[in-house]
Amino acid sequence: MENRQKRYNMLYVMLCCTVAAFGGLLMGYDSSIISGAIEPLSDYFQLTPAETGWAVSNILLDSLVGCFIAPKLSDKLGLKKSLAITALLFTASVIGTAIAHNFTVFVLFRILGGLAIGLASVISPIYLAELSPSKYRGRTSALYAACCVGGQSVVLLTNYFINKSMLPEAMVEMGWRYILATALIPCALFIFCIAFIPESPRWNLLKGRDKEALDTLSKISNRTHAETVYQEIKSSFTQEAALRSKAKFSLNKTTLPLLVIGIGLAVGNQISGINVIQYFGPSLLKNVSSSVDSALLQTFWLSVCQFIGVLIGMSVSDKFGRRKLLLLGALTSSLFLAYSFIAFYYHLPGLLPVVGLFAYMVFFGISWGQVVWTVLGELFPTEIRSICVGISICAMSLANFIISTTFPIMNNNLLLVEMFHGGFPLLLFAIFSLGMYFFTFRYLPETAGVPLEKIHALVLEKFNVEAEPVVHVVEQREQAKG
Numbered sequence: 001m002e003n004r005q006k007r008y009n010m011l012y013v014m015l016c017c018t019v020a021a022f023g024g025l026l027m028g029y030d031s032s033i034i035s036g037a038i039e040p041l042s043d044y045f046q047l048t049p050a051e052t053g054w055a056v057s058n059i060l061l062d063s064l065v066g067c068f069i070a071p072k073l074s075d076k077l078g079l080k081k082s083l084a085i086t087a088l089l090f091t092a093s094v095i096g097t098a099i100a101h102n103f104t105v106f107v108l109f110r111i112l113g114g115l116a117i118g119l120a121s122v123i124s125p126i127y128l129a130e131l132s133p134s135k136y137r138g139r140t141s142a143l144y145a146a147c148c149v150g151g152q153s154v155v156l157l158t159n160y161f162i163n164k165s166m167l168p169e170a171m172v173e174m175g176w177r178y179i180l181a182t183a184l185i186p187c188a189l190f191i192f193c194i195a196f197i198p199e200s201p202r203w204n205l206l207k208g209r210d211k212e213a214l215d216t217l218s219k220i221s222n223r224t225h226a227e228t229v230y231q232e233i234k235s236s237f238t239q240e241a242a243l244r245s246k247a248k249f250s251l252n253k254t255t256l257p258l259l260v261i262g263i264g265l266a267v268g269n270q271i272s273g274i275n276v277i278q279y280f281g282p283s284l285l286k287n288v289s290s291s292v293d294s295a296l297l298q299t300f301w302l303s304v305c306q307f308i309g310v311l312i313g314m315s316v317s318d319k320f321g322r323r324k325l326l327l328l329g330a331l332t333s334s335l336f337l338a339y340s341f342i343a344f345y346y347h348l349p350g351l352l353p354v355v356g357l358f359a360y361m362v363f364f365g366i367s368w369g370q371v372v373w374t375v376l377g378e379l380f381p382t383e384i385r386s387i388c389v390g391i392s393i394c395a396m397s398l399a400n401f402i403i404s405t406t407f408p409i410m411n412n413n414l415l416l417v418e419m420f421h422g423g424f425p426l427l428l429f430a431i432f433s434l435g436m437y438f439f440t441f442r443y444l445p446e447t448a449g450v451p452l453e454k455i456h457a458l459v460l461e462k463f464n465v466e467a468e469p470v471v472h473v474v475e476q477r478e479q480a481k482g
Contacts, residue, residue, distance in 0.1 A: 007133075007221050007222065007225055008133050008135075008136070008220060008221045009219060009220055009221065010136065012219055012220065013131065013132060013133070013136070013140060013220055014140065014143075015197075016131055016197045016198065017127075017128050017131060017132060017140040017141075017143050018143055018147075019190070019193040019194060019196070019197045020079075020083060020124050020127040020128055020131070020143075020144075020197065021124060021128065021143035021144045021146070021147040022087075022147060022186065022189070022190040022193070023083060023086055023087075023119075023120030023121075023123065023124035023144070023147075023190075024120065024124055024143070024144035024145065024146075024147040024148035024151070024373075025147035025148065025150060025151040025186055025190075026086075026087070026090045026116070026120060026151065026183070026186055026187065026190060027116075027117045027120045027121060027148055027151070028147065028148035028149060028150065028151030028152040028155070029151035029152070029154065029155055029183050029186060030059070030090060030093070030094075030113045030116070030117060030183060032151070032152045032155040032156070033155045033158075033159075033179060033180060033182075033183060034055070034056055034059075035155070035156075035159060036155070036156075036158070036159025036160075036162065036163060036176075036179050037159075037175075037176035037179045037180055038052060038055060038056060038176075040168075040171040040172040040175055040176040041055065041106075041176045042055070043172045044172050044173070044176065045102070045103040045106070047103065051103065054107070055103075055106070055107065055110070057401065057404065057405070058107060058110060058111060058114065059110055059111075059113055059114040059117065060114070060397055060400055060401040060404065061114070061397075061401060062110075062111045062113075062114020062115055062117075062118070063114045063115070063117040063118035063121065063397050064118060064394050064397050064398070065114070065115055065118060066114065066115040066116065066117060066118015066119040066120075066121075066122075067118040067119075067121065067122055067390045067391075067393045067394040067397060068118075068390060068394065069115070069118070069119065070082070070118060070119045070121075070122035070123055070386065070389075070390050070393075071122065071386035071387040071389070071390040072386075073085070073119070073123075074122070074123050074126065074203075074386045075386055078199045078200070078203050078204075078207075079123055079126060079127040079130070079199065079200045079203055080127075080194065080197060080198070080199045080200075082119065082123045083120075083123055083124070083127065083194055084191070084194045085119070086116050086119040086120050086123060087116075087187060087190040087191045087194060088191065089112050089113070089115055089116035089119070090113065090116040090120075090183070090187050090190070091184065091187040091188070091191065092109065092112050093109050093110060093111075093112040093113035093116060094113075094180060094181065094183040094184050094187055095109075095181075095184070096108070096109025096112065097109045097110055097113070097180050098177045098180040098181040099177070118393070118397070121393045121396075121397075122386065122389050122390045122393050123386075124144050125141060125144055125373045125374070125376055125377035125389065126200075126377050126385055126386060126389055127200055128140050128141045128143060128144060128374075128377055129141055129374070129377030129378040129452065130200040130201070130202045130203070130377075130382075130385075130452070131198075131200055131201070131216075131220070133220065133221065134449055134450060134451050134452070135318065135449055136318060137318070137374065137378060137448075138314070138317030138318035138322065138371075138374055138448055139314045139315065139317055139318055141370075141373060141374035141377050141378070142310060142313055142314040142317055142370040142371070142373070142374060143314070144370075144373045145310050145313075145365075145369050145370030145373050146307070146310045146311060146314060146370065149303065149306050149307045149310050149365065149369065150307055151186070152303055153300070153303045153304055153307050156299065156300045156303055157300070158179065158182050159179060160300070162175055162178055162179050162182075163175070198212075198215075198216040198219070199212065199216070200216075201213040201214075201216040201217050201230075201233070202233055202382050202452075204216070205230075205233055205234060206382060206383075210230075210234075213230065213233075214226065214227070214230050217229055217230050232451065232453065233453070253465050254456075254460060254465060255384065255388075257443075257459050257460060257462070257463040257465060258379060258380055258388060258456070258459055259388060259391060259392070260443065260463075261375075261379060261443050261444055261459060262376055262379055262380065262388055262389070262391070262392035263391065263392050263395040264436075264439050264443065265326075265372050265375060265376065265392070265440075265444070266372065266376065266392040266393060266395045266396035266399070267395050267396060267399045268330070268368065268372070268432075268436040268439065268440075269368050269369075269372045269396060270396055270399035270400050270403055271399060271403065271429065271432040271433075271436070272330075272333045272337070272364065272368065272429050272432060272433045272436070273337070273403065273425060273426070273428075273429035273432075274306075274364055274368075274369070275400050275403065275404060276403060276404070276407045276425060276429070277299075277302055277357065277361070298354055301358070302354075302357060302358065302361050303361075305358050305361035305362045305365070306361040306362070306364060306365040306369055307365065308362060308365065309361060309362040309363060309364060309365020309366040309367075309369060310365040310366070310369050310370045311365075312362075312365070312366050313325065313365060313366040313367060313369070313370045313371065314370065316366075317370070317371060317374065317448065318448055318449065320448075321446050321448045322371050322374060322375050322444075322446060322447050322448050323440065323444050323445065323446045323447075323448075324446075325366065325367045325371050326367055326368060326371055326372075326375075326436075326440045326444065327437060327440055327441060328363070328366075328367055329363055329364060329366065329367020329368045329369075329371070330367075330368070330433050330434070330436040330437035330440060331433075331434075331437050332359070332360070332363040332367075333360055333363065333364055333368070333429075333430070333433035333436075334430045334431075334433040334434040334437065335430075336356045336357070336359045336360035336363065337356065337360055337426050337427075337429050337430035337433060338426075338427070338430040339355075339356035340353060340354075340356035340357050340360070340423070340426045341420075341423040341424075341426040341427040341430060342423075343355075343356060343423075344420070344421050344422050344423030344426060345420060345421050345423050346421075347421060368436075375444070375447060376389050376392055376393070377389065378447055378452055378455060379447065379455060379459070380456075381452075381453070381456050382452065382453075407425055410424055410425050410428075411425060442462075443462055443463070444462070445458035445459055445461065445462050446458075
């Protein structure tokens with residue numbers, strides 16, 4: 001009779017992954033919290049328009065540095081310790097920006113926040129992918145996106161209530177400090193909970209800590225199944241793999257396809273315009289809204305729609321599949337953004353112009369808003385996972401910076417506004433989304449339920465490339481030493 005013993009301890013897995021996903025919550029919180037503080041902060045420090053823009057955008061460039069540092073940091077110290085460092089950087093950034101006595105100090109501590117965002121965007125998805133059973137990897141990895149969007153929604157409410165409870169003069173004097181200081185609550189919770197989660201078993205095995213790896217796997221599932229998974233991972237870390245992990249990563253015909261997909265999906269996550277709606281929602285919606293307050297409220301509900309979509313996506317990602325969800329998301333994004341462009345162009349009345357954006361946010365949350373983080377965490381072989389995820393997230397941050405920088409120019413260009421009635425960015429994002437549909441259809445294999453060690457071969461099949469070692473190792477040098 002088949003053994004019906006419970007195979008996975010999903011309560012333990014979900015608790016550990018939720019803690020790791022707090023990196024996403026702090027990322028969403030820290031990247032969006034400035035929206036409610038920037039106006040009174042600018043008045044307090046008497047900033048020029050250029051300085052005000054720098055106060056917001058420097059965090060995007062600083063996150064690139066965090067992305068570059070993350071692979072070496074996590075490879076050397078492990079994912080758990082790297083998460084702890086990320087939490088401490090977030091905390092230092094919050095305290096420093098909240099008590100800054102001049103603009104230079106504010107920027108320096110905000111730079112720390114950018115470093116933490118870069119670290120979190122690389123390390124958290126890797127931890128979620130490596131700790132999760134392949135059967136449930138979609139829903140656990142999606143916790144990162146859920147926490148990120150949830151953090152942004154909480155920020156919007158926090159900003160609203162603090163602004164509503166204080167006079168404008170008080171907001172300039174102290175209110176913006178209160179807004180920034182609210183991030184200390186999730187920071188403290190993150191630091192406390194990290195102490196109770198294990199190190200990634202794959203990292204432990206890569207470093208020769210077999211006992212620790214097997215102990216963690218045994219907590220995730222029953223002992224018999226844990227030993228099976230242990231042997232599968234162990235077999236992928238042969239003597240050659242150990243040498244490969246010490247060699248420098250190089251581009252070749254087996255690593256390039258991985259990076260094409262990783263960078264393509266990371267950039268595709270941005271070129272649909274998601275962060276334009278999150279960062280500049282009121283600026284975009286003022287073209288069709290009756291007032292600034294109405295635009296702010298609609299922006300909050302757009303964030304809620306994305307959060308609902310992420311929750312739905314978490315429940316269907318493992319069952320429906322990553323590839324199908326991304327194809328669905330790219331197609332619906334193109335259709336709904338095109339509808340919104342038409343609504344803007346013809347000045348449709350009432351809520352008709354934003355209905356398409358609400359639908360777009362739901363379907364983006366179901367698909368690209370959370371599936372991309374899952375795929376990036378599971379796409380690359382263990383030996384090069386951290387550096388490849390880092391490269392992909394760097395590409396995402398650059399795309400985010402370019403789009404966030406060019407949107408105000410497009411949205412305020414008199415010729416474009418006159419010709420397209422404020423809808424030109426939506427038309428552009430609709431075209432980009434359609435392009436991502438064809439990219440995903442051509443290059444991305446289905447990774448749902450596939451063990452991490454077998455995904456590389458599926459990618460190479462899409463590119464008609466035969467499998468070879470992912471990193472060149474200098475065996476001749478080793479032989480010469482012998």
